[in-house]
Amino acid sequence: MSARAGASPAGAVHGVDVVAFLRHLRRYLPGPLMVIWDRLQAHRSTEVKAYRGQHPEIMVEELPTYAPELNPEEGCHGDVKRHLLNATPEDTRQIRRQANRGFARLRHRPDLILGFFHHAGFRVKRLT
Numbered sequence: 001m002s003a004r005a006g007a008s009p010a011g012a013v014h015g016v017d018v019v020a021f022l023r024h025l026r027r028y029l030p031g032p033l034m035v036i037w038d039r040l041q042a043h044r045s046t047e048v049k050a051y052r053g054q055h056p057e058i059m060v061e062e063l064p065t066y067a068p069e070l071n072p073e074e075g076c077h078g079d080v081k082r083h084l085l086n087a088t089p090e091d092t093r094q095i096r097r098q099a100n101r102g103f104a105r106l107r108h109r110p111d112l113i114l115g116f117f118h119h120a121g122f123r124v125k126r127l128t
Helices: 015-028 046-054 072-083 092-107 110-119
Strands: 033-037 058-062
Touching: 015 033, 015 046, 072 092, 072 110
Parallel strands: 033 058
Antiparallel strands: none
16 A cells, blocks of 8 residues: 555555545445455444445445454465465565465456355355
């Protein structure tokens, strides 16, 4: 994440970042929106609660406190990590680029992403 005014430093996520993300989603996905997220403190921040209060069309489903087997994101992270097993980055920028390429690859594989949801027990039929 860039160091823009009001943003958190790289690696840290705060309520202001979550609100910026929700605004971005609202811009490109009109209508009702269901967000599935974990219990990160930023998701429960004052800023996020206030924004959600103004946008009742955003529905939130929270994952259990700590149950990685029920979190589809764990499948995404695991897939990217498996592709990085033999990586030999020379610096942190290089490992970040390699990880970003892994996530970019996943964006073109909705079949894998659906599989992560199915593995976690969600009955998702398609991604939009």
